[in-house]
Amino acid sequence: MARAFTPKVITSNLLLSGDAVWFTANDTWSGDIAEAEFLTDEAHAELRLLEANAQTGVMVGAYLADAKLGDAGPVPTHFREDFRTRGPSNYAHGKQVETNV
């Protein structure tokens, strides 16, 4: 039996800066996962991924990542995706200290 679909967000890295970004319902890319479109339907998620991947001039390598709904919007469920929302743990660099796009 196929595994049940778990909620997702679409994420990628910006072409110019390499910064991690998330795909919003308005077809834009946000540096804040809370602004991402929360995808609960598999067919819709696949369609949105196609649309996201069409923006090849803006970003690189869009993919679906597991997420759940937090107080302010989607939040990551896996530690890898969690790190991408913050930056590295050895320095206060990246999103944890910088304002996002």
Next chain:
Amino acid sequence: MYKYNDFDEAFVRERVAQFRGQVERRIDGSLTEDEFKPLRLMNGLYLQLHAYMLRVAVPYGTLNSKQMDMLAHLAETYDKGYGHFTTRQNIQYNWPELRDVPDMLSDLADVEMHAIQTSGNTIRNVTADHFAGAAADEVADPRPVAELLRQWSTDHPEFQFLPRKFKLAVTGAAADRAVIKAHDIGIRILERDGVRGYEILVGGGLGRTPMIGKVLHDFLPEADLLPFIEATVSVWNRLGRRDNKYKARIKITVHEHGIEEIRRLVDERFAEIRPTFNGVDQEVLREIEAQFAAPEFRTDGVDDYDIAYADNPLFRSWADTNLSEHRADGYAIVSISIKKHGATPGDATADQMRVMADLARKYGHDELRISHEQNVILPHVHKSDLPALYLALRAADLATANIGLASDIIACPGMDYCALATARSIPVAQEIATRFDELKIEHDIGALKIKISGCINACGHHHVGHIGILGLDRAGVENYQITLGGDHTETAAVGERAGPGFSADDIVPAIERLVLGYMDLRDSADETFIETYRRLGAVPFKDILYPKEAANAA
């Protein structure tokens, strides 16, 4: 040191110009990412978790002060003020922007550096003993051979689309400081009855399937080196498993076909191509060797050193730990630890790079090395200069006296940066080093190699650590597996998995327990961790790591 000729200079400049055009075409949409990706990888540019990463080649780990100054300039101008020295003697920048990369490469070309073939399925940076040209136990400086191989492999038309990446390491000493047995090809310069030749090892490697290299030729005549290496890569290029990237490295080819069959095929291919080498390679090698002539060593007295050594206990501790024997009287090899307790292994700030460049200029015959253990070496320092050098290092926070000790940990970038990682490695290294510093026991523990990788690809060399730590993702949680008894030297061995992994919270206490337990097990303070492990086997160490299981079994 090797000096670029007109051909090298023009080649590197042309590559920068080509890449500048490729970046422009990617940004204006003429190139898709699928088209651009292999081009950026060819120039060392990766896309990681938070940003691009540029890997710059430091051929055989050798730099002059001007080059180190340029690495500092890059860190400051295009990155966040630091760079990360890697286990392949290279340097990585973690935060460059795509538009800046051609300028970075152009700046590098100004000091005869580049990022060519630091990625992709090509022959990568040729690494060498970081004490090359300085070590007391050396038959010959391995760097001329490494430079010859670099020239031969750069843009080699037959080897631009290999089954997988290919790594060569060269040493000129019996004591292996270049991990040659864990490379696709390892080369050791030998002398027999006054005649120079090479021992050629093949099929070593770490990663998913760790293997120790096997002897392909026990004494290859000097003039046959290049055709023989070319024959070997050529045989693998045809046989290598392009169908499965996990089986594509030459270690698997050697394993599947057997060393005898590989030797037969290499000899066959060698016989074909040997006549096409007309001796130019040997002429080139002689020219390169002349450029690596040793500096003129001074013959001054070492009284200043002796006085500082007797009077200053901090200097003495640093000297006892961070100096190695030099081949010239009155000289020492200085290892500058880039492993301050609690800091990121291998990370140096731009200011620190400039200090090290300056010290190389002032006291070190203008030479620096990057070690695969992620430290920086000043290979030629006269002992009378050591007290002043030590003070300058202290002022730059570079005087940590821990070379070869528990806190001198190799760690890959792990999931703090790397897109391939399955767990973090840097915080584990930071916490272990901090803990042993708090306990103030690392000098009592003695020689110990702890090596940490954040995924199975083993950039952190965990398989050959006396204590290896491998970070994995177990059901969505970071989990750390310990291996014991690995060895990266001429007595190379792959470590044995100790048992179930530990959580991020439990891994540091587990390592502490293991090391304290070793101190109880050793027969004297002189018996090192690896010696005790070899004497007693894994069982007592496993009992220390897993006390409950040990109690249940009792």
